[in-house]
Amino acid sequence: MRFLTTVAVASLAFGGAWLGVVEAKSVSGDRVLVLVPKVEAAKLYSQFLDSLTGRGFDISVRAATNTSVALQVDGVRTYDHAVVLSPESKKLGANLSVRDFVSFVDDGGNLVLTASSELSELGRKLAARFGVEYERRGTAVIDHVAHLRAINDTSDHTLVAAGPPKTAAPVLSKQFAHPQSNPVYFKGIAHKYEPSNPMLISVLTGSRTTYSAPIGSDANEGAISLSGKALGLVSVFQTRNNARVAFSGSAALFSDALLSQEGGANKQFTTDISQWVLQEKAVLRETAHRHYLASTGERPEHYRISNEIVYEIDLSVYHDDAWHPYNSKDVQFEAIMLDPYIRATLNSTESTDPKTTATYHGDIKLPDRYGTFTFRVNYKRTGYSNVDVKDTVGIWPLRHDEYPRFLSAAYPYYISSLVMAVGFLALCAAWMWSAEPKTKRTTKQKSN
Ligand SMILES: *[C@@H]1O[C@H](CO)[C@@H](O)[C@H](O)[C@H]1NC(C)=O
Ligand SMILES: *[C@@H]1O[C@H](CO)[C@@H](O)[C@H](O)[C@H]1NC(C)=O
Ligand SMILES: *[C@@H]1O[C@H](CO)[C@@H](O)[C@H](O)[C@H]1NC(C)=O
Ligand SMILES: *[C@@H]1O[C@H](CO)[C@@H](O)[C@H](O)[C@H]1NC(C)=O
16 A cells, blocks of 8 residues: 555656656746857856746857857757847857848747847847847947946946836836836947837837947037937847747846846846746737537538627636736637628636636627638737637528528518509409499490
8 A cells, every 4th residue: 555655656746747847937948048258258147047047947058159059950949049148249159140040030949139339240130130220339328317326436327227117018027117116227239129010029218318329429429329218228029920039238237247236127127038038928828719609509510601609719828837817808809701700809708727728708690791701819919929810611601491481671572562462453353343434425425
């Protein structure tokens, strides 16, 4: 008996360990490549890297000059995430090109890219592919009002105290929405970003007194190219295949020196950014969806026009190591044939698995139109992964014997033919039984 219990406990523990291995902290894998100028330079970022290790990532720190480092081998990713802390290196790994990085992201890899005033051409071109345009070489972000104040008066005005960052809700944690939150210290280069780009989220921008200018120039010389809120410091990007990329104009932002700076929020900020980019939070997924006839509860091969159907979808969101129900009031269903014929907001309903999923339900009346329709839930919200669920469904016309005997729309015609028949009978009756016309006599009189 005791032996059996031991076996059971052991197998449970083994199963748990195995699950633990499979369910890494990140949804998309735990292999992280960290590129630094030299392996020893990783010491500068030890707090950040330790926090990644502590969160269950398997980190490979490599020198940017190590030519055997590749992101993909024969089209297969060798890492799940890459963090580039070597912005000035002209060459990265095995002569990695912009194309290698883009194809890594296309394959679902996530990237954290950092920059500095001496950003290499490679980093600049790579950022441009995502709509992030870095300032010219040799420029820096300067703020004569908001910067890290030294005790003596030799403060560095390029060590900008930015923040509080804009509310980028799912990317940054709630504490940053508070107007009195601690600043994030930033030393580096600014970038332009397209505010209307729905895939790009700006999470840290300049304040009214922040500007970008060549290092050592006088601000009055007209050298200022970017200032205020238009000046991007850190932006994040989510591609259509839900890969995530972060652009930080400052590698120093991740350094131990600034993470341990008193009164700064760099620690929380870098944790938030890396958790978002490495798919540890705000990851949305559809676990199941179904549609069926409301009357029978069955899903036929094809529907008939104007059928009443039920559409349901289950959504989960990942954060804090587990899947949770995703609750929202704006999940919409569409029935599309070239144009949407129906667009209805789904109501949340009782879930079959309330711990991990939320279920959305809609009672839909199909259009009075036959053809091949697409039932679609296309859910895209800032900071969350995209959910796009499509089903191609045939909607057929009614069979000849499925039409109703009398159509209500045709009642005027039924009535008009009835009225016609009755009128004809009445006319006949009137003609047949009416008295002899008097005109006969008058004709007789005339002939007489
Ligand atoms: C270069 O990278 C490879 C793997 O990518 C690793 O095995 C090797 O130790 C690295 N070389 C140096 C000098 O770090
Ligand atoms: C690196 O790649 C560039 C273009 O992508 C090419 O011109 C150059 O010759 C390559 N260098 C090496 C050492 O492979
Ligand atoms: C002034 O502050 C700078 C930067 O914080 C420091 O390097 C320098 O030693 C300080 N000088 C004095 C006299 O305290
Ligand atoms: C959602 O619920 C409201 C109120 O009960 C109802 O009027 C609406 O038709 C429902 N929406 C769908 C798509 O079923």
